[in-house]
């Protein structure tokens with residue numbers, strides 16, 4: 244599949260100018276949002292050569308920023324040899340097209356969404372990831388086609404190759420139709436892949452292991468944590484959106500209980516809704532988890548804003564009410580005494596550093612506690628043929644007693660409720676239980 248890109252990936256980095264609006268509504272200071280936009284631009288391979296900020300109560304309908312500012316941008320574009328202007332907020336197709344005309348070709352006018360789509364396009368590795376990104380890109384492009392065709396229309400009047408369309412259906416209509424067809428065919432393919440994924444998830448569900456999902460702002464350290472716990476070998480980098488495709492690994496807690504941990508795509512403020520929509524099946528991993536670990540880069544001065552943005556996306560995908568623990572990472576960047584003070588102040592949160600290993604034990608204790616919260620004590624008699632169920636009890640439960648008798652395998656164990664559901668049919672009646680309760684290990688408990 245050819246990679247579509249708003250910014251060129253030629254050897255020379257594109258020179259970009261950033262434009263932010265301070266709407267004075269407080270939450271995210273415009274300078275910090277532009278710092279993040281600059282990191283996004285850098286991740287996409289561009290070089291930021293300047294910034295323009297305007298204070299406004301609300302966007303100007305026609306041009307997003309005021310006409311005086313547009314003129315300032317136009318002059319800067321010429322003076323700084325800018326290839327692309329990136330707006331920190333979403334532009335409507337009409338605003339984008341107006342700005343393109345006013346600022347003058349060939350300078351591209353891009354917004355945060357287009358930039359994020361570009362990075363996703365660069366980082367998507369699997370077929371499913373690529374289709375998800377391409378779908379979001381085409382949906383973004385569809386209402387913007389008119390602007391993109393305006394310069395070609397000029398070419399048409401000069402004649403020559405590419406100028407002979409326009410009979411019956413205009414080229415713009417043809418292109419819209421082609422894109423709609425492409426969107427439909429990508430959706431079909433994605434549906435097929437999603438079905439396969441949901442079968443895999445269902446299989447995992449049937450394995451009844453406690454499922455943990457790592458969620459959090461991009462660059463918080465999710466992949467680094469998964470690698471540290473499980474040797475998953477997932478790419479972890481000081482870049483935004485290093486991970487797009489989910490990876491699930493098994494992890495044995497002390498005592499032997501096996502849980503699964505899933506690393507997935509990171510979140511960001513102003514995350515384009517189209518992307519959340521396109522990545523629905525990937526984000527389902529988070530939705531179906533028994534526990535969400537919200538990984539935070541606590542050393543980032545905007546850590547609280549990051550957590551807010553993460554909570555907003557979790558709400559959007561319907562995971563806002565799920566069981567979760569906040570895990571504040573990168574604590575190696577603070578004095579130990581400060582971290583201890585934080586731990587006393589916020590006993591429900593974990594403070595750790597995947598780099599130094601500090602706090603990882605406490606994270607594992609938290610996992611163990613949550614994974615065993617729904618445990619039930621059961622005594623079952625399993626037929627010898629049912630070795631896989633016995634293996635599941637060993638993986639996910641705490642065995643209190645096990646005996647191999649002529650009637651079958653008599654096991655007393657504490658197991659998570661999901662597994663208990665599967666075991667009910669083999670549960671021993673009061674007599675069997677009583678027999679087991681006389682065994683030393685059980686009475687000890």
Ligand SMILES: Nc1nc2c(ncn2[C@@H]2O[C@H](COP(=O)(O)OP(=O)(O)OP(=O)(O)O)[C@@H](O)[C@H]2O)c(=O)[nH]1
Pocket residue numbers: 459460461462463464465466467468478479480481482483484485486487507508509510572573574575576595596597598599
């Ligand atoms: N100082 C410090 N850096 C860390 C720590 N954990 C991770 N990092 C670094 O933070 C950067 C981002 O780590 P990743 O694991 O790729 O982050 P992520 O959350 O998976 O990011 P995305 O995949 O982009 O969503 C990398 O450069 C890591 O080496 C830590 O405990 N301390």
Ligand SMILES: [Mg+2]
Pocket residue numbers: 465466467478479485486507
């Ligand atoms: Mg990652």
